[in-house]
Amino acid sequence: MKMNGISKTALMCAHCMGNSGIPYCREISLALPQIENITRQIFGDYFKEAMALIPPLLALRHLSLTAAIKATGVKGLLEIGCGLNPRCFILSEDPKFSVVETDLEPIVNLKIELLAQLLRRRYNYYAEVADARSTLDLIRASNLLPAGPIAIACAGLFPYFPISEKNLIVSAINEVMYLRPGSVWLATSQDFITAQQLDMLMANETLRAIINGMHEISEKTFYDNAFPKGDDINEFLNYHRLKFASRKQNDIVPNFPATDLCKGSEIWEMRLV
Ligand SMILES: C[S@@+](CC[C@H](N)C(=O)[O-])C[C@H]1O[C@@H](n2cnc3c(N)ncnc32)[C@H](O)[C@@H]1O
Numbered sequence: 001m002k003m004n005g006i007s008k009t010a011l012m013c014a015h016c017m018g019n020s021g022i023p024y025c026r027e028i029s030l031a032l033p034q035i036e037n038i039t040r041q042i043f044g045d046y047f048k049e050a051m052a053l054i055p056p057l058l059a060l061r062h063l064s065l066t067a068a069i070k071a072t073g074v075k076g077l078l079e080i081g082c083g084l085n086p087r088c089f090i091l092s093e094d095p096k097f098s099v100v101e102t103d104l105e106p107i108v109n110l111k112i113e114l115l116a117q118l119l120r121r122r123y124n125y126y127a128e129v130a131d132a133r134s135t136l137d138l139i140r141a142s143n144l145l146p147a148g149p150i151a152i153a154c155a156g157l158f159p160y161f162p163i164s165e166k167n168l169i170v171s172a173i174n175e176v177m178y179l180r181p182g183s184v185w186l187a188t189s190q191d192f193i194t195a196q197q198l199d200m201l202m203a204n205e206t207l208r209a210i211i212n213g214m215h216e217i218s219e220k221t222f223y224d225n226a227f228p229k230g231d232d233i234n235e236f237l238n239y240h241r242l243k244f245a246s247r248k249q250n251d252i253v254p255n256f257p258a259t260d261l262c263k264g265s266e267i268w269e270m271r272l273v
Pocket residue numbers: 006007009010013014080081082083084085102103104107130131132133154155156157160
């Protein structure tokens with residue numbers, strides 16, 4: 001399978017999820033043997049430590065976000081920046097639940113190849129190229145879903161965009177929610193990381209090495225893109241007229257053996273007011 005132009009962090013996430021026991025993760029990582037080396041390059045000398053810390057974080061994020069989507073009771077999902085995450089493969093096992101997952105073209109092509117390899121054609125599953133910053137792209141993708149309120153989900157996308165572009169993404173999401181009253185946007189607290197929180201993480205030698213490894217494959221650092229403080233997030237959400245409710249990821253999935261690093265992570269549910 002071709003890996004040109006594919007986000008290395010998406011490949012790293014897929015490798016880290018490989019042994020999670022979550023459906024399709026093993027198959028996806030076995031279909032892409034190159035992703036272990038890419039993950040080793042990112043974490044360098046701290047590969048072993050990273051493989052103890054990052055997989056539980058990603059598995060809990062996946063499980064809690066998927067459970068939170070189901071709990072909303074909606075019958076459709078627009079996933080933005082889906083990477084190789086299998087959520088849409090899993091949710092579309094229910095023929096009454098429709099999904100459209102979106103990302104940049106190389107990932108979408110790879111996802112379609114994986115789908116062909118792992119599943120039969122599903123009439124409630126779509127994979128579409130969509131730039132998260134484009135209102136038109138998100139509306140076009142969401143139009144593939146049956147009428148009615150939907151969930152919009154993204155995980156691990158926001159930290160890669162400066163605030164100016166986060167504004168574009170949220171405006172596009174809001175437009176989709178406006179056109180489908182009752183819709184809800186679900187994200188994770190990790191997507192709204194602040195510079196203050198990054199400072200705390202960077203004080204730990206292992207986490208600093210892991211984060212610096214991720215900075216090396218990005219054009220910008222997480223600091224360049226972070227909200228300065230918690231108040232700035234409130235201001236941002238107010239500006240976009242979003243009402244927000246949060247729940248601890250570990251409360252949504254209580255039997256998950258969360259590590260200390262996972263414990264503060266939340267799922268944020270946002271609705272237009
Ligand atoms: C860190 S990965 C997270 C992937 C996935 N959500 C997960 O949890 O494994 C970020 C994803 O955002 C995608 N991405 C980057 N820029 C994008 C854009 N402008 N529009 C849509 N997706 C984008 C990347 O291709 C990548 O798949």
